[in-house]
Amino acid sequence: MRYNPAHEPATPPESRLVMPVQSFRAWNKAERRRPAAPGNWTTPWLKRLFVFGGGLALTAYGAWEMYHVVSVSRTTSLQYVLLALFTINFSWIALAFTSAVLGFFGVLLGAGKAAHADTLRHRTVVVMPVYNETTARTFAALAAIRESVEATGLGAHFDYFIVSDTTNPDIWIAEERAFLALRGRLGPDSRVYYRHRPKNHHRKAGNIADFVTRWGGHYEHMVVLDADSLMTGTCIVRLAAAMEADPDAGIIQSLPLIINRNTFFARLQQFAARVYGPVIATGLAMWSGRDGNYWGHNAIIRTKAFADHCGLPDLKGKPPFGGHVLSHDFVEAALIRRAGWSVYMLPDLTGSFEESPPSLIDVSVRDRRWAQGNLQHSRIIGAKGFVLPTRQHFATGIMGYLASPFWLMQLVVGILIVLQVNYARPEYFTQEFTLFPVWPRFDPERALRLFALTMAILLAPKLFGLVLTLFRTRLRRAGGGAIRLIVSALIEVLFSAFFAPIMMLIQSGSVFQILLGRDTGWNPQRRDDGSIPFRDIVRRHRTHTVLGVVTGVSAFMIATSLFAWMSPTIIGLVLAIPLSWASGQLAIGLWLKRHKLLLTPEEGEPPQIVLRANALQAEFAAAGYDDADGLTALHADAELRHAHELMLPDAQPRRRGEIEPDRAVAQAKLVDAEAIEDAAIWLKPKERMVVLHDRALIGLLASLPAERASAAA
Known part of the structure; x- marks a missing residue:
């Protein structure tokens, strides 16, 4: 008898877990579990001393130098403000530098290797949350993941669950059609399940929580994906083996690399993430140890521990600072670590991939949501029971968005000081007798040395990543060779400098909007390589362009030295519209790809799972589910209607x-x-x-x- 997936239940029988809501205000230390293997709990004190002590020492040196830059004569109030802003911004890049130094030697010495596995004891579920996504992409990725896991010989230990929060009716029906087609393709032992939630309460966090509370009891572990995730079977099996081998592990995070991107801006991000990312991630993993963080996807989680300790409470008040927790992943890592489970990363584990937004505007849309989520953590960072490294992860996320307004304020204060020098009348009669008026003055030689030090610290992590790639023969050849890798790095550095002031203004605007109480909402992410209409680009960036022109003219009229100092920022803002247009252009990205520029090793030697997922996506797209009208499709197919009704609660x-x-x-x-x-x-x-x-x-x-x-x- 022919297998008909339309007559089979879309989900297994429920196996419920209780997921109690946690408290940020009340917590008893006695509730923290004792380690099952205390010998594994080594705190990397020396690494933390190097990163934070080194960062503090660099910051102190930079602040000292800046103080002498501005204190050639009597220091004005504006100069003290400039000193304070510089110190805050310098501390941010100093900490990133020392962490990257640690990561450089960690990659060099092979830190964070995951064990191989020949057998597994427990069941693991691969969970893919979707929200108004293209079904050809998501179901092709899931099918490729399943094929890859089956190829390891351990496929019987894994189930696959698509948990949908889709609100578009046509996409919902497309998902059901794709699910039934995939099940029919795989046969009765597919172990692929699908659930659609009537209301997307609490968004992705609520989506995962609904799955855990209803079916989590079936599975010892769950691998959580994003809709753009792709993971090899070897990677997933090794994560499961690492979890089984470590009875204290609550979350183990892999390092996702960006793939499948072809627009200019996305290729810049893809190249940067591949070449520089491992150094930064390895440094973070080394000093974090078992007090690590979770990025919400491409990680394995102990299901029962997650259910017991990661029920998220709503924050008092209205969004953006109140309501449900937007950036839930940091908070879930903090809660599970508070309960005595470890959270750590395996940055050397290969085979974990994701995609990135295709243009500057798409990144800014996602960034607005991330900004709100990270600033919302300012209400959570002081929660009782969190370990100190957890609070540092929160602080890093918060500072990642506050850095932009701090940089903007530093630029504004610098302009005001130059204006004061050129146009303000000197103060001859101060409270203390002096023979000379009080002028705000600077030490130009020291200022130049400090600028060089700042740029060296800022660019060093990129240099570390490039050097490591150049010295690894396989990666160097797959990336186009030494010359092309160096040219690609120069292109990335140059255009990152141009894009940086635009992102600075965008992020500053997001922070100010959040502080004014404006909620971002949750729009689905655009993942294709299509460009944005030019009129929308002009509308989004016209203010940036005008500001760049005004700033450039004003700086030139005030002092040519000020114009030269601000020229990278001015150029980026004046060219905001053409840069943003170019960022989303597929033709530019493909031209660079043809000439093997901004080429990543995964493009030079594509992993088999990437090739398979892309082939399946083309095959699934040909079925036309994403282009069909949902009601018409449901009307025309009695078996689809029957299956749809079976899936309804x-x-x-x-x-x-x-x-x-x-x-x-x-x-x-x-x-x-x-x-x-x-x-x-x-x-x-x-x-x-x-x-x-x-x-x-x-x-x-x-x-x-x-x-x-x-x-x-």
């Missing part, structure tokens, strides 16, 4: 006399419709969702003729 009984307006309107339109074409035209997205959730209305939809009577005649 049990309907809640309606109280007599209570009328739901959207349902009443949807029903009236279906009654008036003479054919499915009318329903497809008349029903609005919200009404379509009502129809798709209601078995009675689906029956009414199914009863409509395929064509109007007049057309049929």
